[in-house]
């Protein structure tokens with residue numbers, strides 16, 4: 001393998017790492033956006049909770065309208 005080709009592969013690897021970093025950053029921003037929307041939904045909705053969960057679910061009650069769980073700590 002030539003030195004030039006090794007440098008090419010290293011450059012390509014770093015470029016892909018940079019791209020992954022950017023996607024991670026975008027994913028975090030979008031996750032935060034979803035979290036803010038869920039927070040608004042939880043605050044604004046006149047909930048209609050139903051029993052939905054299995055034994056190990058984080059919360060057993062979920063709103064039929066906004067799909068939020070009945071645990072307000074999830075939306076702070």
Ligand SMILES: [Zn+2]
Pocket residue numbers: 041042045046047048063064065066067068
């Ligand atoms: Zn609701």
